[in-house]
Structures are given as C-alpha cells and as structure tokens.
Amino acid sequence: MIEELRNYVKDLGVDLFGVADLTAAHNFILAQGGEHIARFPRAISMGMRLLDPVVDELYRHEEPSALYSYRGLYDSVNANLDRAALLIAKRIQEAGFKAYPIPASQTVNPRKLEGAISHKLAANLAGLGWIGRSCLLITPEYGPRVRLATALTDAPLETGEQLTGGCEDCRECVDICPPKAFTGAPFNPSEPRDVRFRAHLCRDYTQRRANLLGEGICGLCVYVCPHGPTRKGN
Numbered sequence: 241m242i243e244e245l246r247n248y249v250k251d252l253g254v255d256l257f258g259v260a261d262l263t264a265a266h267n268f269i270l271a272q273g274g275e276h277i278a279r280f281p282r283a284i285s286m287g288m289r290l291l292d293p294v295v296d297e298l299y300r301h302e303e304p305s306a307l308y309s310y311r312g313l314y315d316s317v318n319a320n321l322d323r324a325a326l327l328i329a330k331r332i333q334e335a336g337f338k339a340y341p342i343p344a345s346q347t348v349n350p351r352k353l354e355g356a357i358s359h360k361l362a363a364n365l366a367g368l369g370w371i372g373r374s375c376l377l378i379t380p381e382y383g384p385r386v387r388l389a390t391a392l393t394d395a396p397l398e399t400g401e402q403l404t405g406g407c408e409d410c411r412e413c414v415d416i417c418p419p420k421a422f423t424g425a426p427f428n429p430s431e432p433r434d435v436r437f438r439a440h441l442c443r444d445y446t447q448r449r450a451n452l453l454g455e456g457i458c459g460l461c462v463y464v465c466p467h468g469p470t471r472k473g474n
C-alpha cells in the first residue's frame with residue numbers, strides 16, 4: 241500500500257514522501273493538538289519543493305515584485321499540498337482505515353502561533369530532514385525550500401527512521417533574520433519551540449512590512465540556508 245500511496249501523490253506533484261511513527265512524540269502531540277490529533281499512531285508527511293528562481297529573488301527584500309512572486313508560489317504550493325493531503329486521506333479511507341489531513345498552513349492556536357501538529361516534527365520523524373536553527377525542516381535534497389502537509393492515519397504503513405543532522409557552526413539564518421526571531425539555539429526535542437524561535441517577532445515584522453509594502457512575507461531564512469540547491473557552496 242505504501243508504494244501505491246507514494247506513487248499516487250508523486251503524480252500530484254509531491255516531491256518528498258515518508259511515514260512517521262508518532263509514538264515517541266505522543267505526549268508532545270497531545271499537548272499541542274489534543275486527543276483528536278494524538279489518537280493517530282502514524283503520519284504521512286509530504287513535501288513539495290519550492291522553485292529556486294523565485295526563492296533566489298528574496299534577497300530583493302524590500303521590493304514588492306519579489307515578495308508578490310514568493311507569495312504566489314507559497315500559496316499555490318500550499319494549495320497543491322492541501323489537495324494531496326485530502327486525496328491521500330480519501331484513498332486511505334477507501335482502503336478501510338482512518339485518515340485526517342492537516343493543511344499546509346493552518347494556525348489553530350493564535351496565541352502560540354501553532355498548527356494542530358508540527359508538520360516539521362512529522363517530517364523529521366519520517367526521515368525527510370532535520371530541524372535546523374531556523375526551526376525549518378532542512379532536507380538533504382532541497383534544504384528548507386519545501387512546504388509540508390501531513391495526513392494522520394491508523395493505516396499500518398511501514399515507518400521511516402528519524403533523521404538527525406545538524407547545522408554545525410552555521411548561523412546564517414540567525415544572522416539574516418531582520419527582527420532577530422531566532423535565538424541560535426540548536427533543535428532539542430525536549431525543549432519548547434520558544435527556546436529557539438520567538439514566533440511573535442516574525443509575525444510582528446511581517447505585519448509591519450505588509451502595512452508598508454502591501455505584502456509582508458519575508459522568507460530570508462528559507463533563502464539564505466546553505467543547504468538550498470542554489471546556495472550550496474556559497
């Protein structure tokens with residue numbers, strides 16, 4: 241079944257696919273999303289690659305044309321991922337199991353700026369990448385230049401291995417972030433996200449930019465990471 245699902249979403253434009261065993265993160269997932277999310281033992285993680293020529297333009301950080309292009313890409317990739325999560329969930333349901341799609345960009349806790357589940361955690365547990373100082377998933381193939389969606393399930397799918405890796409002594413995302421939202425602390429699954437990322441600083445910064453430029457999206461932390469395909473070797 242897993243190969244059939246992998247091929248099915250590949251045809252929908254999904255570039256990265258893996259299945260996570262959520263057992264080890266159960267308490268964390270329960271605290272973030274509640275019982276209706278934590279009841280699922282596995283998660284299908286799907287990643288769609290962003291387009292490098294659009295991400296590479298983000299160095300023109302104050303120019304609305306670059307920001308609108310990135311916004312268009314971001315929204316259309318999210319929409320395609322949401323469709324893939326919906327359709328794979330329908331496939332799983334048709335096969336007699338439960339599945340629950342989680343959209344690519346969704347905030348269910350406005351105070352903590354969190355979704356129902358961390359897509360990055362699911363992707364990390366599925367072996368698609370590690371979590372960097374930017375709190376983004378860093379994939380071996382595309383660095384952080386991916387968007388993610390998740391389908392929770394009770395289908396007995398074979399799971400991947402958590403990927404560990406690291407930023408080593410790199411601090412490029414920490415240094416480039418205009419409101420200094422990253423503390424520079426490396427990812428540690430036993431610590432809350434606030435130890436690494438002050439999400440409200442990113443939100444306030446992008447809202448100020450929206451008032452000033454008409455589009456507030458930033459993405460410098462996605463652009464700058466040396467694991468991005470066009471940044472390798474810089």
Ligand code: SF4
Pocket residue numbers: 416417418419420421422441442443445446458459460461462
């Ligand atoms: S999107 Fe921009 S402001 Fe937000 S964390 Fe990344 S670099 Fe910082």
Ligand code: SF4
Pocket residue numbers: 372373374375378406407410411412413414464465466467
């Ligand atoms: S820019 Fe450097 S520190 Fe930040 S996530 Fe990428 S490798 Fe890690």
